[in-house]
Amino acid sequence: MVAAPTRPAGLRKRWLLAGFAAVLVALVAGVSLGPVNLPPGSVAAELLNLLPGVHLDSGLTEREVAIVVELRLPRVVLGLLVGALLALAGGCYQGVFRNPLADPYLLGVAAGAGFAVTVAIVLGAGAGGALTGLPVTIPLAAFVGSLGAVVLTYLLGAAGGRDRSPAALILAGVAVSAFFSAGQTYLLQQHSDTIQQVYSWLLGRLATAGWHDVWLVLPYFVLTAVVVLLHRRELDVLSVGDDEAASLGLHPQRSRYLLIAAASLGTAAAVSASGLIGFVGIIVPHTVRLLAGASHRVILPLSMLFGGAFLALTDVVARTAAAPAEIPIGVVTAVLGGPFFVLILRTARRVGQ
């Protein structure tokens, strides 16, 4: 073996660049493509014009500029934020629970948030929400619901005993998910006047995204990202076991609670902004892990970049594949995600041999 100096697992520059490039591609593609296709070069110039001190001639008409800035850009930015949050939350849950299957959806977190939001809408908190954007109460309700769900899943999974298997936690998550979905269905049946409103939210709020939604999600995004990214090294320590982490000077349980709260906050923000979008939280972190490295120092930042780009590009597919009709984005992530996941599993097995 060549005695090359061994470096610790860290984020290599080329991967970070690739991540930012993916975000840029998603941004330009997301803004250019739609019912009216705009030339990507002009769109890129118009996007640069948004930066202070830049004045480029993009050649777009005033109406086209309005489409770019007021309609498409907030939608793409929201897609980037939501995708980044879901992928980050997935990577975080997988580390915290030491469970490769953990994901905001499989843990029941998203269903809990969905149930709480439905309650909020039924109680009237969301009155007029479809027109004026996302009411402030919705993310708060979603956070309460997501935390309640993750605590319930954790307790149910832990009821299996000290040596709980990864499957026990996921089974608990499925049960919690089913419970909250049933509650949601019951509520909708009792309050059929709100079905339209709840479903328009469930099937993907990216369609109605305006800047209002972006500003509402942004603080949750920043908080979640800061807390989780600051703990990326601790997640690596937690991956060797609680006893080991404690004997290395950490408070494993304290870190775990903080990270679960942060990931649930991120999930809640994502769910309240965009409804239920599955698969992002499991596909993106796993792909990053396989391609770029298993350390959380690599997985978490790259999951944010590639998760954002993935969802923004998925949204392009969702609104162009069956144009002029839009396919709900959750349907697209599931259709893309299923086969993709099988592919990842097969590749992983081949690499492992």
Next chain:
Amino acid sequence: MSPGLRPPRPHPGEAGPAAAVRVRDLRVELGGSPILAGVDLTVAVGEWVTVIGPNGAGKSTLLRAVGGLLAGDGEVSLFGTPIRALRRRDRARVVATVAQSPVVPAGMSVFDYVLLGRTPYIPPLGRESAADLATVHDVLDGLDLGGFGRRELATLSGGERQRVFLARALAQGATLLLLDEPTSALDIGHQQEVLELVDQLRREHDLTVLATMHDLSIAGEYADRLVLLADGRVAAAGPPEEVLTESLLARHYRAHVRVIPGPHGPHVVPLRRR
């Protein structure tokens, strides 16, 4: 080799050099049932003490209490300082634990695993220094693991893994090493290899070793003293030839054995009754 190794401060009011481990009347209950019912234990600096005893005697619990992973009633002091008075990070610089079967995280390289040992020296939200990396390189070279740095831990054999677990503990720079069943997963050749390595490291770095073990002959060959734990109490303690007697093993293990004297300690040979 290990920066951050600090000479232990003797506890004020204590005469003579403080013991590496001092346990007095330690009681631990788990789920309402007593696991340890008043254990006394002293390990001198530089000594190797191995705790033996039947399954469920409380060996692992005792080790966890000494490592600060478990709180109990009674006194536990490390190098003269009560363990409760130590902050977690400071404790981690004094005592390192190698669990019975440590989790092997998927995809983690040997280098990164050993680097985790530097956690108590890395600021909570910061990153490792050049000195931390140098320590890891030194430890890996010292254990003949220099070529293994980039290898994935999960692809290593049992004996190689055990060396890596020891490397992580050494990188921690702690002078007290707690080993819970360090050789239970290894064949007899690798058992000897690992224990010889521990003994060599103990001499080179002035380490104190407190271990638990099931194989009585091997436990006796390597330890300075044995502590026989039964039903949460110390049933016998002393040099191997005083603890590994046919009558004590019959009483506490319900085992029918022949004990044969050997050059490094008695050999315990199990015999059928019929």
